[in-house]
Amino acid sequence: MINAKTALLQALMTDDGYGLELIERVKDLTGGKTTLGQGTIYPALRDLERDGFVESYEGETVPERAGRPRIYYRITGEGRRAAFEERKAASGLFGLAWAKLALG
Amino acid sequence: MKPLPASVRRTLLRLAREEIGDQQTRLEFAALARLRLRSSRARLSGREAKLVRLLLGGHNRPPNRDLVLRLHRRFIELESVAQQQESLGRACSQLAAAEGAFGLLELLLPARLRKEEVADAREVVARLVKCESPWWMVLVKITSTCFWAGINAVRELTSTFLHKSPGR
Numbered sequence: 001m002i003n004a005k006t007a008l009l010q011a012l013m014t015d016d017g018y019g020l021e022l023i024e025r026v027k028d029l030t031g032g033k034t035t036l037g038q039g040t041i042y043p044a045l046r047d048l049e050r051d052g053f054v055e056s057y058e059g060e061t062v063p064e065r066a067g068r069p070r071i072y073y074r075i076t077g078e079g080r081r082a083a084f085e086e087r088k089a090a091s092g093l094f095g096l097a098w099a100k101l102a103l104g
Numbered sequence: 105m106k107p108l109p110a111s112v113r114r115t116l117l118r119l120a121r122e123e124i125g126d127q128q129t130r131l132e133f134a135a136l137a138r139l140r141l142r143s144s145r146a147r148l149s150g151r152e153a154k155l156v157r158l159l160l161g162g163h164n165r166p167p168n169r170d171l172v173l174r175l176h177r178r179f180i181e182l183e184s185v186a187q188q189q190e191s192l193g194r195a196c197s198q199l200a201a202a203e204g205a206f207g208l209l210e211l212l213l214p215a216r217l218r219k220e221e222v223a224d225a226r227e228v229v230a231r232l233v234k235c236e237s238p239w240w241m242v243l244v245k246i247t248s249t250c251f252w253a254g255i256n257a258v259r260e261l262t263s264t265f266l267h268k269s270p271g272r
Contacts, residue, residue: 018224019220019221020228038225038249038253039252039256042220042252042256043259046260046263050263064227064231065224065227066226068218068219068223068226070223071219071220
């Protein structure tokens with residue numbers, strides 16, 4: 001249900017992370033309701049980077065990666081603003097829907 | 105009656121082959137085989153059963169307890185080595201298969217995807233191998249990586265082209 005870019009922006013609000021770590025983080029944050037796959041996460045991250053919401057940098061090298069460094073993503077100021085706006089919009093939407101439901 | 109695991113059977117045969125020449129050890133091995141058969145209620149293959157019958161034949165005296173215990177310890181030791189070797193061999197072949205597939209894939213992909221998607225997939229495969237996951241899980245990961253990395257490479261190319269085009 002949750003858009004991959006929205007989920008990634010929210011996940012990156014807490015800390016920087018790389019692909020595999022972000023898959024786990026999104027899964028944990030949504031209580032297992034949202035699982036991002038390889039086909040979704042990498043294009044979404046690259047799109048976010050192109051739009052200036054995140055920036056990437058090279059992290060540590062581990063032997064399991066055949067000497068290649070992990071590519072970490074960090075949220076930018078613009079990304080934080082976008083994440084905040086999305087959060088506000090979602091809580092407004094849900095607040096209104098639940099209020100209408102409560103009033104009958 | 106459950107069959108003996110393959111590694112145990114191999115160890116049993118190896119022990120038998122090693123010890124068969126010596127009359128005293130034959131007695132000990134017979135006692136050991138009896139002990140193992142009684143404790144595990146295991147069913148042996150035709151060749152093993154023949155071997156055990158041969159070893160047991162005509163040796164019904166009570167065995168030397170210390171020697172049986174020593175042999176039993178050695179058996180357990182060899183059994184664990186055989187299991188380790190088996191799992192190491194499996195891990196090596198899984199890693200080699202992944203390495204072959206990812207190596208080929210890397211020839212076709214742009215640097216960014218090599219560094220990120222393929223390297224992440226390598227890390228996942230290493231984790232799967234480390235926790236002794238079945239073959240099919242590793243195979244699924246390799247196949248899905250090849251598929252999605254291919255799709256993402258096309259997406260990336262299209263997106264780069266669209267971002268560079270003057271009309272946009």
